[in-house]
Amino acid sequence: MVTLLLTDVPVDIDRDSARRAAAEELSDPKYRDAQPNILQQVAQWLGEQLEKLLNGLSSVVPGGIFGLLLVLVLLIVLVVVIRLRTGKVARASRADRLVFDGQRKSAADYRRSAAEAASAGRYDDAVRDRFRAVVRALEERALLDARSGRTADEAAIEAGVLLPNVADELRHGARLFDDVHYGGREGTEAAYTTLTELDERCRREKPVAMAGS
Template sequence: MPHLTADVPVDPSAPEARDWLIEELSKPEYAAAQPNLFDRLSQQFFDWLGRLFQPGESVPTDWVPVAIVAAVILAIVVALLVWGVPRLNRRSTALSGLFGDDDTRSADELREASDRSAAAGDWTAAIRDRFRAIARSLTERTVVFVSPGTTAHDFAERAADAFPDARLRLADAARMFDGVRYLGAEGTAEEYRHLAALDDELDARTPARLEAVSEESHA
């Protein structure tokens, strides 16, 4: 009889069964089996991806974000094919070397250095930095593209296309720069004033034309 009593199924009341279930589910092994945030997000993503390839009313709505992203990418590609990135390329080269030197100073910084040298009577340095300031300024304004391999005379010829009436003065400026930079010539106050006046004039003027994008082949 005791044996038969032990085999009788347990028949708890409803509150007892609920308490037992809560107690059982609160054990660590059940908590560890619950999906974490990453699992839930991953499942939601794959559910959304699956709906894209299933017929139904939800397909057009689910395709909206995909269509928007595709349209934006297509617009960017078309813009690059039509207009290219000349100004971005030109702007990046504005901080590259100038006429054989790894000089990354801006046009204003070069002008300040030139003025300091002129005030100290160092006309050679003043001429060198002022001519670089002219080149840097036109590069920053995307008027002329200047790469590290561009020579002073090459720059002067191309800048003259943007300022035709300054062609002779630009050629003289290039000659002065080459003289003090490569030929060991001593600069003079008159040459410095010529460069300073030319720089100020070009900086205040609107160019007749901008250099064509194809000129990037000079890089």
């Protein structure tokens, strides 16, 4: 009976004793194990900040959160396009767009093979070889140095400096070559005729450095 009465008496614990008791209880390993580690805390904080940011932006972007997601997708697409046009991918693609992809032939040989292809209706080959004839003839006249790795655009720009009267035609011819050889477009009789005329004009033109002689 005495024991029962003692257990019913409320225990008066002062503030310091209660603080020590709480500290001892919380120091139990089971509480430490239940707490998130530092990485979990950081991840939770970042998630909260991102949620606040998205909520804030969605309130000013038309369409709310869906409009914001659309804007983000468009930004990602824009970045990818810029990288493709100016980054390593673009440079690698440009490096493959060469005029000569094998052993060079003479300009006369390219003209002959272009004419044969055109007669057979193979205008893809005719366009390719006729433009190569243009570039090879310029190399044979020492207006272009015979080096590997030159693209059609580079050949047109370099030659256009010395042959300004046909500079625009050279650039147009380079586009015709690239469209057929690298762009997958079909060669046409009109394109072949344009390159044939360009070849003849380049053969008649004198470079600006020799115009006065």
